[in-house]
Amino acid sequence: MINPHLIELNIKNNLSTCSFFDGVEYHSLLTSTSDRAKELAQSGAQQGTVVLAGTQTKGRGRLGRRFYSPEGNGVYMSIVLRPGEGQNDPGLITACGAVAVWEAIHQITGVKVDIKWVNDLYYRNKKLCGILAEGQFDSYGALSYVILGIGINMKRPEEGYAPEIDDKTIALSEINPGISVDYCSLCAKVIECFGRIYNELPNTGFLSVYRDYSCVLNQEITYEKEGVIHHAKAVAIDNKARLVVITAGGQEETLGSGEISLVRTVL
Numbered sequence: 001m002i003n004p005h006l007i008e009l010n011i012k013n014n015l016s017t018c019s020f021f022d023g024v025e026y027h028s029l030l031t032s033t034s035d036r037a038k039e040l041a042q043s044g045a046q047q048g049t050v051v052l053a054g055t056q057t058k059g060r061g062r063l064g065r066r067f068y069s070p071e072g073n074g075v076y077m078s079i080v081l082r083p084g085e086g087q088n089d090p091g092l093i094t095a096c097g098a099v100a101v102w103e104a105i106h107q108i109t110g111v112k113v114d115i116k117w118v119n120d121l122y123y124r125n126k127k128l129c130g131i132l133a134e135g136q137f138d139s140y141g142a143l144s145y146v147i148l149g150i151g152i153n154m155k156r157p158e159e160g161y162a163p164e165i166d167d168k169t170i171a172l173s174e175i176n177p178g179i180s181v182d183y184c185s186l187c188a189k190v191i192e193c194f195g196r197i198y199n200e201l202p203n204t205g206f207l208s209v210y211r212d213y214s215c216v217l218n219q220e221i222t223y224e225k226e227g228v229i230h231h232a233k234a235v236a237i238d239n240k241a242r243l244v245v246i247t248a249g250g251q252e253e254t255l256g257s258g259e260i261s262l263v264r265t266v267l
């Protein structure tokens with residue numbers, strides 16, 4: 001039986017010197033950690049407030065998709081952000097999140113996973129982590145807060161993942177079965193890495209990792225724009241973490257968000 005207070009205490013102890021961190025709530029069950037973080041932000045929670053859950057009944061991903069959150073088998077985390085000058089670009093915040101999780105996994109397991117633009121981490125073409133930034137604007141159009149949601153698969157559930165994603169999903173325990181990753185250490189490392197990278201904005205030095213471990217750069221991709229599927233080659237990631245592509249017609253386009261698919265050639 002998991003004791004929420006022990007989890008909170010363990011994470012606080014791990015982060016005693018982290019200036020970004022402003023407290024953590026662990027719940028065995030929530031609809032979504034991002035719903036709870038939003039409630040906290042609306043009632044004045046500070047930047048660096050973290051919400052964790054053992055499972056989510058309505059975990060959500062981008063484009064209205066569900067994020068499957070099996071009990072006790074993953075990190076389901078949301079962080080309250082109050083972006084200041086130079087930090088209020090949701091695309092860059094998402095990229096900070098991807099690099100923070102990348103670094104945390106690398107520091108704990110030694111494994112270098114792939115970053116799939118814009119917000120997913122993959123290993124051997126299977127999804128390991130998804131990230132979702134949701135912003136709230138005030139009546140003047142300024143960002144009053146952002147909730148950064150991070151979902152990391154730690155262990156494959158005994159019953160498997162949902163049938164439609166089972167063969168496209170991987171968990172940390174499958175990547176390196178010899179290393180058992182501690183839940184609290186992983187949560188704390190993600191928060192610590194994220195806080196450092198985000199606090200350095202508008203310095204975007206972290207994008208070197210985003211580019212170096214991108215599984216999309218120099219690949220043939222497809223993307224959808226205004227209901228039309230376009231074929232292109234991904235050629236660069238700019239300093240706002242946008243993807244620069246050359247379309248099949250030879251045009252350069254810069255994609256700020258959206259879904260891309262890798263075109264895989266079968267030999």
Ligand code: BTN
Pocket residue numbers: 031032033034035056058059060061062063065067075076077078129130131132148149150151152
């Ligand atoms: C995606 O894959 O499109 C993004 C997935 C984001 C999932 C995380 S889990 C914690 C937080 N709570 C949610 O409901 N979603 C995010």
